[in-house]
Amino acid sequence: MSNVQSLDAIDRDILFHLRQDGRMSNTELASRVGLTPPPCLRRVKRLEDRGVISGYRAVIDQAALGRGMEVIVTVEVSATDVQSLKRFEETVAGFDEVIEVRRVFGVPDYFLRVAVANADEYAVFQMTRLVTIPGVSRVISYLTMEVIKSES
Template identity: 60%
Template sequence: MSNEVKVDEIDREILRQLQRNGRMSNVELARRVGLTPPPCLRRVKRLEDAGVITGYRARVDEELAGRGLEVIVSIEVSVSDLETLSGLESAIGAYDEVVEFRRVFGTPDYFLRVLVADYAAYERFQTDKIIGIPGVARVISQPTMKKIKVVD
């Protein structure tokens, strides 16, 4: 028997509503998706148990929290041995400034989304933390001008 959960249109609407406001009551969620509270709660529990819903969190205004500068960073590496790449990934992944970190196919090798207070903080981050990591060959930084669409 498969562990896959079948997600129907009602489940997708539950997910959309919870992505907008994970703190809404089950009664309000049920009203918005057109169910009564007991079956709505069962569906949410099934989605949680199946791993479709992986958790709940607060959305933070990063500017008010002192991390208003977002920089998209691409990194090219000069090595291909797994030990060096593993060390690079461990080092970068441990930095609090890095809120998203992806290895991608092609060039560049990695994309990071970095949040810092300002340009001086980003310069310190790049100079003190990224450039000296073994295997880093090139770092390209692109500060975000405007967020057009963000899906949490």
């Protein structure tokens, strides 16, 4: 049985509240889901042990870091050998401006989320870093007007 199928309504409620605030105390979480603290903690621990909860992290406001402009970038690569693809992935994942990298089926080959201060900074990033990676054959950029929903 998969993890999703074995989750009951309380488990799903726990996950909902932890997605909203992963630093919430167990006492507060238990209160919100209608349990006492000990069984709530056991459920959270079980969800962690089963890999349903894979970790906790801080969500960083990119604008507060001076990177208020987000660009969605599609990248097509001409390389098809595993070594070249891994090299491309490691290179873009190492760029501080790149906050997410996804390899996708079909065309394009990759979606990137890039956070920069402004359009001029993005232009420099694209022209001096992204398109200079061996194997990059096409880059299309989409400026984000507004983020409606995001888990990060």
